[in-house]
Amino acid sequence: MSKAKKSEFRPDDFVVYPAHGVGKIVSIEEQEVAGMSLEMFVISFEKDKMTLRVPTARAAEIGMRSLASPDLVEQALTTLKGKARVKRAMWSRRAQEYEQKINSGDLLAIAEVVRDLHRNDDQREQSYSERQLYEAALDRLTREVAAVGGIDAExxxxxxxxxxxxRAA
Structure with a gap:
């Protein structure tokens, strides 16, 4: 099987997979699928103790991307400083939008979710689903900030x- 185009991703690279956040490419391997030989990225998501195999040919189509640039991380942190924008739509519709932003893999969209759902201690209680979405977005954001900055999760x-x-001050 000839390797027509070499992928931009290599083993040991950190990548962002839209539905799961930051993972690390462990290896690139050939796998037999339905009688065809497919080249696969083997991606490890350490925090979730999960390994994913993604066909190299479909990585871009799926939306897998390299880590954000330090500039984009700064933009995301600046987004957090903004005023929360909460639409007057019903919660179910807003929750769906937040979910889409989180799973888009777009760092700025994820930062918007964190900004919009962040609560200070003195603010009203969050519903369980609000809290879940907030924590999912926060987790994605901090994992990418950590990977880009070469710092630990804490x-x-x-x-x-x-x-x-x-921002709250």
């Missing part, structure tokens, strides 16, 4: 928290 969490707390 360091990234602290960095994001500082921005959110400063």
């Amino acid at each position: 360091g990234a969490q602290k960095k994001v928290d500082e921005v959110l707390v400063a």
Whole structure:
């Protein structure tokens, strides 16, 4: 099987997979599927203790991407400082939009969800589903901040928290 185009992704690269967030390419392997030989990225999502196999030919189509640039991370953190924009739509519709943003893999869209759902201690309670979406978005954001900045999860969490707390002040 000839390798017509070499992929931009290599083993040990961190990548963002839209539905799961930041993962690391462990290897690229050939796999027999329905009698055809397919080249697959083997991606490990350490935090979720999950391994995913993605056909290399479909990676771009699925929306798999490289980590955000440091500039984009800064833009995302700046997004967090903005005023929450909450539409007057019914919660079910807004929840669906937040879910789509989180699963888009777009760092700025994810930051918008964190911004819009963030609550200070003195603000009204969050519903269970609001909290779930907030935590999912926050987790995606901090994992990418950590990977891009070469820092651990706690360091990234602290960095994001500082921005959110400063906004509230």
